[in-house]
Amino acid sequence: LPSMRTPTAMIVGLVLCPCGLLLTLTGTLAPSWRKVSLVPNQPMDLIWEQGIWDICRERQSTHDRLCGQADELGYFEEIPVRVAQGLMPSSLVITLLGLVVAALGVRCWQAEPRHLLAGVAGLVLLLSGLMSLVPASWYTHELWALPALPGSTLVVGYSLVLSYLGSCMEILGGLALSLSFYHCCKE
Helix, strand or coil: CCCCCCHHHHHHHHHHHHHHHHHHHHHHHHCEEEECCEEEEECEEEEECCCCCCEEECCCCCCCECCCCCCCCCCHHCHHHHHHHHHHHHEEEEEEECCCCHHHHHHCCCCCCCHHHHHHHHHHHHHHHHHHHHHHHHHHHCCCCCCCCCCCEEECHHHHHHHHHHHHHHHHHHHHHHHHHHHHHCC
């Protein structure tokens, strides 16, 4: 008699991967991979937020924020930024594809889950997590080497942290779904 319960690993994968998708999407779109503060010859409360698509400038005392700032230092021409511009959206598309395959493989409207399909979805989601982890890691490694005015203070922005968390959730969710291959081998 087949069990009517969905395997725990599949549930874990289907919870972690969409959460990872949302975090990675936010990290990709939000302009705060790096914060530059205490810029010489600028007001003390001025902060530049640099993302992979935009540069924003904010005065902390008045909370005036202006995005679409000119890239005077060649920030967007740097290789880690260019790689992130290519891999982060690609990762999002592959995550969506993996979630569609996972939905077909996990028991939603059928008596038994399709373990092989769920395992393939896990591998696709694992790949998408790695695709978003690579640019986040590379950017972090090169954070202080990317162009900034000398004497500025550089710190990691929240978008980069969200990208890391989303990548890790997708990797863990993909690994959990990949455990479905065990059931295929057992059969």
